[in-house]
Amino acid sequence: xxxxxxADSAMPGFYAAQGIRKSYGAIQVLKGISLDLKPGRxxxxxxxxxxxxxxxxxxxxxxxxxxxxxxxxxxxxxxLASPSAAHARGIYLVPQEPALLPELSxxxxxxxxxxxxxxxxxxxxVDWAAMRARARAALDALExxxxxxxxxxxxxxxxxQQVECAKALLxxxxxxxxxxxxxxxxxxxxxxxxxxxxxxxxxxCTLSFISHRMDExxxxxxxxxxxxxxxxxxxxxxxxxxxxxxxSRMVGRPLKAVPRRAASNARDEVALEVRGLSDGLRFADxxxxxxxxxxxxxxxxxxxxxxEIAETVFGVRPAAAGEVRLGGAVVTGLxxxxxxxxxxxxxxxxxxxxxxxxxxxxxxxxxxxxxxxxRRRAGLLSARDxxxxxxAAVRDFRVRCAGLDQPLRELSGGNQQKxxxxxxxxxxxxxxxxxxxxxxxxxxxxEDIYEMIDAMARDGMALLVISSESEELVRLCDRILSIYEGxxxxxxxxxxxxxxxxxxxxxxxxxxxGGVAA
Amino acid sequence: xxxxxxxxxxxxRPGWRDRRELVLVAVTAASAGAVGIVNPGFLTVENLRFVAxxxxxxxxxxxxxxxxxxxxxxxxxxxxxxGLSAMVCGLLAQTHGLPLWGAVGVALxxxxxxxxxxxxxxxxxxxxxxxxxxxxxxxxxxxTFLYSDGTQVDQVPPAYAAxxxxxxxxxxxxxxxxxxxxxxxxxxxALGHSRFGRAVLAVGNNAAAAYNAGLRVAVIRIQVYALSGxxxxxxxxxxVCYTGSATVTTGTGDHVELQSIAVALVGGTxxxxxxxxxxxxxxxxxxxxxxxxxxxxxxxxxxxxxxxxGLMILVAVRGGTRRAAGRA
Ligand SMILES: Nc1ncnc2c1ncn2[C@@H]1O[C@H](COP(=O)(O)OP(=O)(O)OP(=O)(O)O)[C@@H](O)[C@H]1O
Ligand SMILES: [Mg+2]
Numbered sequence: 001x002x003x004x005x006x007a008d009s010a011m012p013g014f015y016a017a018q019g020i021r022k023s024y025g026a027i028q029v030l031k032g033i034s035l036d037l038k039p040g041r042x043x044x045x046x047x048x049x050x051x052x053x054x055x056x057x058x059x060x061x062x063x064x065x066x067x068x069x070x071x072x073x074x075x076x077x078x079x080l081a082s083p084s085a086a087h088a089r090g091i092y093l094v095p096q097e098p099a100l101l102p103e104l105s106x107x108x109x110x111x112x113x114x115x116x117x118x119x120x121x122x123x124x125x126v127d128w129a130a131m132r133a134r135a136r137a138a139l140d141a142l143e144x145x146x147x148x149x150x151x152x153x154x155x156x157x158x159x160x161q162q163v164e165c166a167k168a169l170l171x172x173x174x175x176x177x178x179x180x181x182x183x184x185x186x187x188x189x190x191x192x193x194x195x196x197x198x199x200x201x202x203x204x205c206t207l208s209f210i211s212h213r214m215d216e217x218x219x220x221x222x223x224x225x226x227x228x229x230x231x232x233x234x235x236x237x238x239x240x241x242x243x244x245x246x247x248s249r250m251v252g253r254p255l256k257a258v259p260r261r262a263a264s265n266a267r268d269e270v271a272l273e274v275r276g277l278s279d280g281l282r283f284a285d286x287x288x289x290x291x292x293x294x295x296x297x298x299x300x301x302x303x304x305x306x307x308e309i310a311e312t313v314f315g316v317r318p319a320a321a322g323e324v325r326l327g328g329a330v331v332t333g334l335x336x337x338x339x340x341x342x343x344x345x346x347x348x349x350x351x352x353x354x355x356x357x358x359x360x361x362x363x364x365x366x367x368x369x370x371x372x373x374x375r376r377r378a379g380l381l382s383a384r385d386x387x388x389x390x391x392a393a394v395r396d397f398r399v400r401c402a403g404l405d406q407p408l409r410e411l412s413g414g415n416q417q418k419x420x421x422x423x424x425x426x427x428x429x430x431x432x433x434x435x436x437x438x439x440x441x442x443x444x445x446x447e448d449i450y451e452m453i454d455a456m457a458r459d460g461m462a463l464l465v466i467s468s469e470s471e472e473l474v475r476l477c478d479r480i481l482s483i484y485e486g487x488x489x490x491x492x493x494x495x496x497x498x499x500x501x502x503x504x505x506x507x508x509x510x511x512x513x514g515g516v517a518a
Numbered sequence: 519x520x521x522x523x524x525x526x527x528x529x530x531r532p533g534w535r536d537r538r539e540l541v542l543v544a545v546t547a548a549s550a551g552a553v554g555i556v557n558p559g560f561l562t563v564e565n566l567r568f569v570a571x572x573x574x575x576x577x578x579x580x581x582x583x584x585x586x587x588x589x590x591x592x593x594x595x596x597x598x599x600x601g602l603s604a605m606v607c608g609l610l611a612q613t614h615g616l617p618l619w620g621a622v623g624v625a626l627x628x629x630x631x632x633x634x635x636x637x638x639x640x641x642x643x644x645x646x647x648x649x650x651x652x653x654x655x656x657x658x659x660x661x662t663f664l665y666s667d668g669t670q671v672d673q674v675p676p677a678y679a680a681x682x683x684x685x686x687x688x689x690x691x692x693x694x695x696x697x698x699x700x701x702x703x704x705x706x707x708a709l710g711h712s713r714f715g716r717a718v719l720a721v722g723n724n725a726a727a728a729y730n731a732g733l734r735v736a737v738i739r740i741q742v743y744a745l746s747g748x749x750x751x752x753x754x755x756x757x758v759c760y761t762g763s764a765t766v767t768t769g770t771g772d773h774v775e776l777q778s779i780a781v782a783l784v785g786g787t788x789x790x791x792x793x794x795x796x797x798x799x800x801x802x803x804x805x806x807x808x809x810x811x812x813x814x815x816x817x818x819x820x821x822x823x824x825x826x827x828g829l830m831i832l833v834a835v836r837g838g839t840r841r842a843a844g845r846a
Binding site: 087108123 | 712713719723727728732
């Protein structure tokens with residue numbers, strides 16, 4: 001057995017972590033992780049928010065130095081002083097938050113650090129033509145229709161993620177680590193990514209992957225490693241995968257599964273009414289009404305225009321036509337500050353760009369939504385009140401942190417998401433628009449967030465939920481509108497709601513007779 | 519290209535609406551013309567030559583500043599560095615008869631050494647650039663004071679004066695203008711077409727992402743501050759040759775640090791980093807020189823000059839942030 005492993009471990013592309021430890025100050029994030037990544041195999045890492053998954057990947061990719069332990073590549077120990085050292089050895093990390101270079105073109109962001117050059121009369125110069133051609137070829141190979149001349153700041157999250165994948169291939173890296181690549185993607189895009197991953201695997205690349213979505217993990221993995229509190233608690237190989245066992249190993253407690261909400265809390269009073277709303281660009285003639293206590297879902301593919309609709313209702317995008325009423329009063333054209341004062345909040349999907357202030361502490365982030373209100377009361381928020389509010393938020397949302405004074409930057413991705421969510425909920429809104437509320441949140445905490453949404457609806461809050469996970473909409477919503485290319489194409493309610501019906505409602509919309517306007 | 523992607527690509531080829539250069543040329547020509555109507559003396563060949571030559575020193579210093587701002591940094595110490603270089607080169611020439619080539623070497627050595635110091639403080643010790651260069655601002659100013667020991671430069675040898683005012687080999691174009699052309703071409707090529715320059719822009723866009731993409735961010739930072747120091751000192755040398763004088767307030771007295779930041783921003787470089795416009799910096803210096811000279815011709819009290827510069831910075835930064843806010 002061990003002789004076999006020794007022989008294997010000398011193979012090119014065999015990448016092993018041995019006893020990897022990592023501490024930040026007194027906090028031990030990784031407590032001796034030993035894991036083998038093998039050519040032609042996909043090893044998936046699962047675990048709760050803050051378990052240490054991203055930290056492990058950053059160490060494997062040279063972005064963060066380990067406190068202890070060794071990395072071995074093809075049997076020989078390697079020290080990775082920097083990401084470039086990792087790239088030189090063929091190791092590439094597709095990060096959890098794709099890192100944008102907003103002012104550069106897509107092609108250039110793909111080549112940063114390795115721009116192709118050619119000789120010229122003035123010395124070596126960047127070969128723009130070759131760069132664009134190679135960038136285009138790399139995107140074409142993955143069947144990604146992205147214009148390489150666009151400024152990177154115009155890419156959606158899904159596109160940024162896709163560009164990152166193409167970037168890894170461009171650099172000829174054969175050991176590729178994906179940190180939650182699927183969390184911003186729809187099921188269709190996930191399938192696309194998986195077909196790419198399968199191709200890479202067949203080609204002998206060494207792959208590893210982090211995800212919170214059990215179904216896709218079971219589909220793509222050859223091995224699943226479960227991380228809990230910085231310890232590797234389980235490694236199972238196909239075919240002995242067992243969903244229940246994985247879940248309980250991950251969370252350390254049994255989980256109850258609630259497939260669909262029991263009863264509607266909807267009351268008669270209309271909280272938010274939208275009529276004939278268009279932005280003249282991405283969506284047209286959108287109308288719905290949302291009652292107090294009701295949870296309304298917006299289903300659709302990424303890029304269908306759901307985020308744009310939400311942003312227009314919230315007042316951060318101008319409306320070209322139509323009307324928005326909040327509690328009966330017309331609020332069309334008001335800016336978002338006025339909306340927040342009137343009790344409407346929007347929790348955006350892209351926490352890196354909106355919502356999260358990374359250098360500030362958890363408490364400052366949680367209470368930042370309240371400051372406006374405090375100022376208008378001409379009062380001050382006492383430090384004790386602040387601490388009480390943020391302690392409640394950390395408890396309710398199960399934020400894993402070292403303390404309330406920890407800067408948000410130091411939290412894991414999923415925990416940052418929970419803090420942003422908590423911030424908006426502490427303002428006590430009457431209507432909340434939640435855009436992908438559980439993006440990057442682990443299974444255990446997901447259920448907590450669902451329960452909080454149920455509770456808020458019971459208290460009479462009206463909720464509009466945008467999600468790319470059909471199961472999530474089914475679990476949460478009283479009613480679901482299906483959006484296809486900026487139009488409402490179907491409405492589902494009551495017993496009609498099922499994951500299959502949700503997916504079908506927008507996928508069949510491409511056919512001209514498929515739509516039923518709400 | 520879909521409707522959503524209608525925004526033109528920013529790099530490497532900007533759309534026409536982003537062409538600050540044309541706007542700057544038009545505004546400069548219009549201001550000069552307007553002043554000429556009031557006071558025809560402004561449009562004489564001598565005066566226009568004076569305006570142009572006057573902008574050269576600022577342009578050279580501001581090109582260094584442009585590199586720094588493109589990287590999302592700031593260099594306040596360019597003003598005292600320019601003064602230090604002018605003082606050291608000028609005094610060595612005046613009292614020890616240092617040959618011109620020696621002065622070039624001295625200026626470049628001072629610039630490289632002290633610029634590198636800035637870079638190391640910023641990159642290795644992780645001190646924010648505005649604090650670092652505020653500190654070295656005082657330090658370099660103090661060095662000038664110590665070195666000059668109460669004296670000042672009021673006359674330079676003929677070779678220096680010729681370098682500062684006449685053209686080489688009997689050419690009609692003064693040497694400083696040629697030096698500026700060379701520096702501008704080098705910066706333009708570097709930022710637009712060299713690996714180094716594109717790395718500078720990548721760091722300015724997002725330093726963490728640039729690091730993760732494999733760039734040696736700390737090294738690039740040090741190099742850029744070194745270049746900024748180098749250009750500031752080259753500017754100081756040109757200044758002492760051209761004017762034949764240097765005092766302890768050369769550079770700092772005219773607030774060259776603010777002027778250089780202002781013209782970089784007016785020229786189209788983003789204060790948040792990541793985008794630079796080399797030609798814009800040079801044209802904006804020419805514009806500032808035109809305006810400052812015009813104020814003299816219009817007999818505006820000098821006390822208003824810095825108010826005008828301040829206004830220019832505000833307008834430029836406002837334009838830059840509006841564009842940044844317009845990002846999708
Ligand atoms: N720079 C840092 N300083 C202090 N603590 C940190 C730092 N970076 C991460 N941590 C802590 O390390 C722990 C593990 O974080 P990590 O990002 O690896 O989690 P994760 O498993 O990827 O979670 P998620 O599923 O939410 O992405 C977290 O509790 C986090 O707060
Ligand atoms: Mg993570």
